[in-house]
Amino acid sequence: MGPFFKIFLFFIFTLAACGQAQAKLYVVTTTTDLRALVSEIGQEFVTVDSIAKGTQDPHYIEAKPSFMTKVNRADLLISIGLDLEIGWLPNIIQGARNPKVLKGQKGYLEVGPLVEPLEVPTGKISRAQGDVHPDGNPHVTLDPIRVGQIALFIAERLGQLDLEHQEIFIKNAKIMQTRLQDKVKIWQATIDQSGVKKIVTYHKTLSYFLNRFNLENSAILEPKPGIPPTSGHIIEIIQQIKEQKIPLILVENYFDPTVTEKIKNRVPTVRSATVMVAVDGGPNVSTLDALFEHLVDTINGR
Amino acid sequence: MNTFVKVFMIIIFGIPVAWSQNPQTRGKVFNPDISANFLGLFQRGTALSEDRTQVPHNGLSLQEAELQFTSDVDAYFKGTALLGIAQESGSTEYGIDPEEVYFETLNLPHVTLRAGQFKLALGKHNTLHPHAYPFIDAPLIHQQLTGDEGLVESALSAAILLPTSWYSELILQVITLSNEDLFQSPSSGQTGTLAHFKNLWDLTDDLTLEIGLSGVTGKNQFAKTSTLLAGDLTFKWRPAEGGKYHAFIWSSEFLDGKRKGLTDEVTGDSAEHLGGMATWIQYQFAARWWVQTRYEKMGLPHPASIPSQEKQSALLAFYPSEFSGFRFQYDHLKTQGSADDDHTFSLQFNISVGAHPAHVY
Secondary structure (H helix, E strand, C coil): CCHHHHHHHHHHHHHHCCCCCCCCEEEEECCHHHHHHHHHHHHHHEEEEECCCCCCCHHHCCCCHHHHHHHHHCCEEEECCCCCCCCCHHHHHHHHCCHHHCCCCCCEEECHHHCCCCCCCCCCCCHHHCCCCCCCCCCHHHCHHHHHHHHHHHHHHHHHHCHHHHHHHHHHHHHHHHHHHHHHHHHHHHHHHHCCCEEEECCHHHHHHHHHCCCEEEEECCCCCCCCCCHHHHHHHHHHHHHHCCCEEEEECCCCCCHHHHHHHHCCCCEEEEECCCCCCCCCCCCHHHHHHHHHHHHCCC | CCHHHHHHHHHHHHCCCCCCCCCCCCCHHHCCEEEEEEEEEEEEECCCECCCCCCCECEEEEEEEEEEEEEECCCCEEEEEEEEEEECCCCCCEEEEEEEEEEEECCCCCEEEEEEEEECCCCCHHHCCHHHCCCCCCCHHHHHHHCCCCCEEEEEEEEEECCCCCEEEEEEEEECCCCCCCCCCCCCCCCEEEEEEEEEEECCCCEEEEEEEEEEEEECCCCCEEEEEEEEEEEEECCCCCCCCCEEEEEEEEEEEEECCCECCCCCCECCEEEEEEEEEEEEEECCEEEEEEEEEECCCCCCCCCCEEEEEEEEEEEEECCEEEEEEEEEEEECCCCCCEEEEEEEEEEEEECCCCCCC
16 A cells, blocks of 8 residues: 555545534524524524625625635535525535535525525526526525525424424524514505605615515616616616606615716606615624614615 | 555445435436636737747637536536647647546545546646636746646545645645656556645635645656646735725745756756746726736746746736626746847637536635
């Protein structure tokens, strides 16, 4: 046996021995919204980290090797799916070398496909349509009702991995779901009072939120998903805002908001705001409830 | 069956897996991810030939096309085949080369085993394909020591993620010795070895530091030993806020090659020891725009028979999307003993179709 093979075998068996059980479940999530969910459901029985930060566009995260180190130690990896993380998560999973979190294993959970995605394209799609998601819009965690459903899926999976605390996880998820269902009624009333019915956004990030609260996403500043606004498209948007009397433009906080200045110069009555669209997207938004309240308050002009 | 193969089989097949059974047994779902990439190039250079059989040459050309097929093979392995189509020097014909064809393990803890033909883990640049090069061309020292294609060999590889709090990876490879510039071993039975040690630290949420050390050794055509050592250092900054619009990368790579027995064909002088370095900066100043600069020194040290070279490059890149890019590059090359410097202007388009690319950090 040559020296290379001896070294090789030494590392294989040494590292295999490193996979010892941890006291608490260690969960890695792709987004901060999912991290907030796991944190509330798992409480002191779970340690959780997110790969993306709340200030980052989750479509374009870089597959930093340090994320692979985290996923290597994870008992559970939770992602949105629906191709949100397609540009970076496969590399992280491949580099993590952790068989527990491979697709199909108990340690891998994709929540987006479980909660009836919106905007699933029909007919033939191509990249000429921009950055389309063939299985639907992936920003599912901006709907409080779907968040409640996701909480139950996460609790169920946590319970499978930690039978001892299964009931606590399910109980916490149900409490969260009920709380959000109750708050949706209050938030709906607040939005209704604002008089806002139509909103322009930069990207289709807020589709689920707007759909839940019966708001119309009348126009998108991106001419196509993932394509930055062009002058010609902005002129069309200005025309739409004037004709449809759209009162509000919301720009997700990882996009450049300066484009709205041009619109406001031409339509002084339109209001624009930069909004956080993920937990920890800014100060005082460290929970999903706070995130939804921030969005409701912004629409309401507070 | 030798000991290594027995252990390999036990490790691979002895680990229980619990893949969910997909009821769909036919149709597109099992097709591999397929993508094609092509690089078009227009060049105008004082040292470039007007002869279109030369690579590179003045004027328009298809620099390279690549076809990639990737898929899980079964519950144990993932397979990748990457075929390169490029012009053969001395002809206007294009040939197909299996740039990388390999399979690797999916479900081993802490380690990925790989077998096949692939780009060896020597430094950082050698693992890149031309469409992912930071500049239109490879650094001079890489071209000089490992050839136009880089160091590609049939090999067995173990990439081990070490149990540290930062990213630390050790790659060990047993390789064939066919590379014409470094080895060209006459015996197909001879093998060489390669080791690569890569470490990456998150200095802050926005800034990473990567340090890599690697070395490869094996017998060459003179029945002596060729050894190539490489060191690489990369700082990468992309802010968590505003990171769609700004990023900064500073990379450096140093190669030192000793090809024992190599002599200058004309003078007979030794040409054994050759080293060099390249350092480059990439700055993203808008969502789709990058500006870059590179300095290279080939000949640190260098034998008398190989003149040293210094090169400065500047590049402006525009990427309309993740799938298309246009790059304009200017190179200034100064060669020891040459009265005239060389100047080259290059315009490249880089187009990808098919499966979404996975972005390597």
